[in-house]
């Protein structure tokens with residue numbers, strides 16, 4: 001079934017994904033497209049509304065991103081946000097200029113609203129601004145519908161043509177009632193009905209999967225993480241026993257993880273599951289290797305080998321299920337970025353085997369994937385698990401990876417997670433884990449000298465893992481974590497807490 005669609009036209013803003021998520025939260029399906037997209041293509045997509053994002057450029061400069069004027073003639077409602085309102089104004093003959101130092105607005109800003117369809121039901125007067133440039137002359141047919149002390153056009157409209165713009169950022173959390181502005185635009189101006197719900201997604205997807213796959217055979221690399229689990233369950237609902245999941249226990253999993261994943265998928269979902277136990281094989285390959293990229297490459301390659309072997313044993317498989325989600329799709333559009341670390345990706349494998357790729361979660365954000373997972377009956381413990389990297393403890397044991405070090409780390413990590421759950425902090429934190437740096441330190445226990453490993457613990461807040469801040473863990477919790485690890489884990493005698501944000505740090509230590 002085709003859903004109502006709203007397009008977010010990307011002018012390079014920091015919060016583009018957030019805009020798309022906010023639209024989805026209002027039950028409207030939404031996609032992000034580059035500003036260079038052809039107008040005919042946009043028309044063919046038949047959107048109910050279009051949103052222009054912010055961006056780092058200045059609309060009055062010759063080489064800044066522009067869109068053809070024709071977009072304003074196709075009769076589709078448009079909302080411009082920040083750079084979006086500026087570029088709309090510039091193209092339609094208004095004037096945009098650089099603000100003086102006194103006129104720049106950053107952060108929370110007081111605003112006065114006039115009456116408008118997009119401000120219906122708003123009772124507060126604080127918005128969140130981030131701009132230097134401002135509109136000092138409106139395009140013809142527009143009126144200013146909000147003002148701040150320094151910004152005469154904090155919002156504008158041409159109600160007849162359904163063209164709207166806001167200088168502030170309604171998508172960010174700190175913009176009071178920003179969600180209402182977006183909702184008003186969608187429901188009052190675009191006239192959507194809100195047909196994007198998890199129920200409809202599941203039903204539509206299952207139907208679509210049945211049609212594409214038919215009675216062919218499908219393989220899924222299952223990690224027990226959120227994305228691949230939800231993808232597997234969805235495909236299983238559609239095609240049942242023609243799906244086989246392969247779960248690689250490389251010996252670099254957390255305490256009890258292998259058994260837990262196996263239990264959930266065998267008992268609760270009754271799926272064909274192959275658990276490949278290959279601890280010795282992975283640890284053997286990693287012996288003597290200390291350099292992080294070398295370790296990642298070895299693990300990534302070994303994953304591929306295991307998959308090839310398993311799929312050869314199964315005979316011809318026609319499809320490969322991947323847990324790709326929307327941020328992966330959007331981010332792969334940015335090919336310029338430097339390689340910081342090679343994320344293993346069992347995803348692209350194995351090239352020389354003739355699989356067709358199935359990506360049932362390709363349009364979804366992580367929070368939507370979680371919602372779908374819950375609806376499919378996957379247990380909460382799995383759905384709200386923190387992300388866990390494919391190379392696992394291989395990149396959390398710093399330096400050479402050995403079974404002894406993995407065991408120490410598994411124990412420390414399990415205690416750490418226990419305490420976070422006990423204090424109700426697990427869900428508040430985006431990702432938390434212990435690491436084992438290749439460092440031994442001296443301690444004293446029961447009047448005896450100890451010489452044992454240092455354990456590092458990390459907890460971060462984030463929305464997507466791209467940037468993150470260290471979590472301000474309460475002291476009493478830190479104290480308990482340190483006490484229990486040092487007392488209960490043989491081989492560890494000291495604990496440190498990582499207080500580095502990303503950037504400049506990364507989340508994982510390797």
Ligand SMILES: Nc1ncnc2c1ncn2[C@@H]1O[C@H](COP(=O)(O)OP(=O)(O)OP(=O)(O)O)[C@@H](O)[C@H]1O
Pocket residue numbers: 220221222223224225226227228229246247248249250322323324345346347386387388389390
């Ligand atoms: N131990 C494993 N066995 C089989 N496949 C794996 C394993 N670890 C990772 N993968 C594959 O690699 C993909 C990418 O891993 P990634 O960690 O990004 O996603 P995930 O594990 O599904 O979800 P999450 O982000 O919640 O951890 C997985 O979707 C899965 O297909």
Ligand SMILES: O=c1[nH]c(=O)c2[nH+]cn([C@@H]3O[C@H](COP(=O)(O)O)[C@@H](O)[C@H]3O)c2[nH]1
Pocket residue numbers: 341342343344345387388389390391431465466502505506507508509510
């Ligand atoms: O599937 C994965 N394979 C990998 O190789 C990998 N490396 C890092 N991560 C996870 O990605 C997020 C960002 O991590 P970094 O800040 O360390 O790059 C964090 O959530 C990391 O745990 C990985 N996930």
Ligand SMILES: NC(=O)CC[C@H](N)C(=O)O
Pocket residue numbers: 013053054055056057058081082083084130131132133134
């Ligand atoms: N956040 C934005 O979209 C900024 C727009 C423009 N670069 C300005 O400084 O005003």
Ligand SMILES: [Mg+2]
Pocket residue numbers: 223225226387388389390
């Ligand atoms: Mg994972």
